[in-house]
Amino acid sequence: MxxxxxxxxxxxxxxxxxxxxxxxxxxxxxxxxLAPHCSAGASPSxxxxxxxxxxxxxxxxxxxxxxxxxxSRDMVCGDQPEVSFIQxxxxxxxxxxxxxxxxxxxxxxxxxxxxTRAVEKLGPAPDDSFSIVLIPDTQAYKGAGTKSQPDSREQxxxxxxxxxxxxxxxxxxxxxxxxxxxxxxIVDKNVDEQWEVAQAxxxxxxxxxxxxxxxxxxxxxxxxxxxLFQKYFPQSRFEHFDWYAGSYAGSPxxxxxxxxxxxxxxxxxxxxxxxxxxxxxxxxxxxxxxxxNDLLKRYADRTAFITSHMGWGPRVIPKDNDEYxxxxxxxxxWLKIHGKRGNTPQQMWEKCxxxxxxxxxxxxxxxxxxxxxxxxxVGDHGNMVHEFMQDYGSGxxxxxxxxxxxxxxxxxxxxFNPRTEELCDGVSLVPAxxxxxxxxxxxxxxxxxxxxx
Ligand SMILES: [Zn+2]
Numbered sequence: 181m182x183x184x185x186x187x188x189x190x191x192x193x194x195x196x197x198x199x200x201x202x203x204x205x206x207x208x209x210x211x212x213x214l215a216p217h218c219s220a221g222a223s224p225s226x227x228x229x230x231x232x233x234x235x236x237x238x239x240x241x242x243x244x245x246x247x248x249x250x251x252s253r254d255m256v257c258g259d260q261p262e263v264s265f266i267q268x269x270x271x272x273x274x275x276x277x278x279x280x281x282x283x284x285x286x287x288x289x290x291x292x293x294x295x296t297r298a299v300e301k302l303g304p305a306p307d308d309s310f311s312i313v314l315i316p317d318t319q320a321y322k323g324a325g326t327k328s329q330p331d332s333r334e335q336x337x338x339x340x341x342x343x344x345x346x347x348x349x350x351x352x353x354x355x356x357x358x359x360x361x362x363x364x365x366i367v368d369k370n371v372d373e374q375w376e377v378a379q380a381x382x383x384x385x386x387x388x389x390x391x392x393x394x395x396x397x398x399x400x401x402x403x404x405x406x407x408l409f410q411k412y413f414p415q416s417r418f419e420h421f422d423w424y425a426g427s428y429a430g431s432p433x434x435x436x437x438x439x440x441x442x443x444x445x446x447x448x449x450x451x452x453x454x455x456x457x458x459x460x461x462x463x464x465x466x467x468x469x470x471x472x473n474d475l476l477k478r479y480a481d482r483t484a485f486i487t488s489h490m491g492w493g494p495r496v497i498p499k500d501n502d503e504y505x506x507x508x509x510x511x512x513x514w515l516k517i518h519g520k521r522g523n524t525p526q527q528m529w530e531k532c533x534x535x536x537x538x539x540x541x542x543x544x545x546x547x548x549x550x551x552x553x554x555x556x557x558v559g560d561h562g563n564m565v566h567e568f569m570q571d572y573g574s575g576x577x578x579x580x581x582x583x584x585x586x587x588x589x590x591x592x593x594x595x596f597n598p599r600t601e602e603l604c605d606g607v608s609l610v611p612a613x614x615x616x617x618x619x620x621x622x623x624x625x626x627x628x629x630x631x632x633x
Pocket of ligand 1: 365396397546
């Protein structure tokens with residue numbers, strides 16, 4: 181019944197009114213109407229496409245407490261529906277608020293006449309800039325055996341992943357894209373069927389632009405066996421490219437742990453600026469960090485970036501689903517892979533990141549209930565190390581656009597929808613626009629080293 185109600189309401193919103201305050205008001209009404217049906221922990225019945233969203237966003241209704249929720253503006257009128265949980269204080273006020281919803285609708289109708297919401301779009305890159313694209317976790321697989329559609333018999337697809345790599349391939353020149361980094365959780369289930377789709381998506385970039393992949397916790401077993409990743413993205417796939425600078429040989433237990441491109445290095449240059457990019461697997465053990473430290477020292481005259489799957493999110497391991505959202509956010513002090521051999525993001529900072537004067541930024545994903553986070557910490561050499569996590573799940577793509585300013589580089593982070601090229605104004609869990617559109621600068625005054633290549 182609720183599902184029908186939602187569907188009916190969605191269909192009532194004319195195309196021309198989308199993104200208007202009227203649809204906001206209708207969305208508000210939806211939330212108010214649904215609240216009474218969602219008490220005592222009962223899971224409301226959502227239309228199938230919205231249920232998929234719950235699964236792919238990894239958003240679960242809180243257990244054992246009133247599960248009021250609203251349908252956000254994006255869910256009603258955007259390409260990337262999102263679900264916002266209503267805080268307790270809002271739930272308790274819901275009944276009172278229902279009485280004024282008619283007024284809100286009327287006001288919305290009035291303002292509709294004068295309001296034109298200007299959606300900012302991604303323009304072409306200025307001639308003097310270049311861009312690096314970060315692909316957030318790409319776990320939104322559909323079809324047979326996937327988490328979102330376990331009973332489906334359809335062929336497995338991943339529309340979001342496909343949109344991402346297609347857009348990048350088509351915009352390499354227009355956006356002056358010089359490198360692509362995947363933060364990991366390339367697959368959702370570590371099975372051949374999903375890896376085949378992932379490889380097909382990444383093939384759209386292969387041979388066109390340098391790229392690297394950080395192996396996520398979903399991309400290997402809990403003991404760190406990344407054999408399937410290595411089957412579809414082995415070192416041999418990359419070693420003929422001049423920008424590919426090799427990978428870690430593998431753990432003492434064998435190449436299937438940490439070897440064969442599971443930890444990789446890329447070198448590229450843009451104008452006078454030389455870069456080293458490392459892709460480290462989730463919870464990289466000490467032997468991998470030793471390899472990374474050696475490379476960062478050997479190439480100390482290059483500006484360094486690192487992508488590693490886990491970084492920022494709930495600082496301590498959440499005790500329940502709610503804490504993934506409400507828990508204190510910070511550099512994570514818990515791990516998922518490699519057991520006692522694994523290093524938490526905080527340990528990776530202590531044992532690697534903080535020690536290198538040339539390290540400018542560390543990128544991560546993994547936390548769809550943190551979605552976006554940015555931090556900057558002074559390293560041991562007085563250099564500022566920026567850390568950015570991005571895991572939208574719902575289709576937003578993150579691009580870092582750089583402009584050289586003599587001894588400094590200015591960077592503009594742009595989060596956008598590759599299908600419409602509309603910029604992200606906010607998402608349900610992180611509503612502030614500046615979490616998704618922001619700028620920073622870094623110095624190019626690096627330490628020359630005798631044995632630099
Ligand atoms: Zn993950």
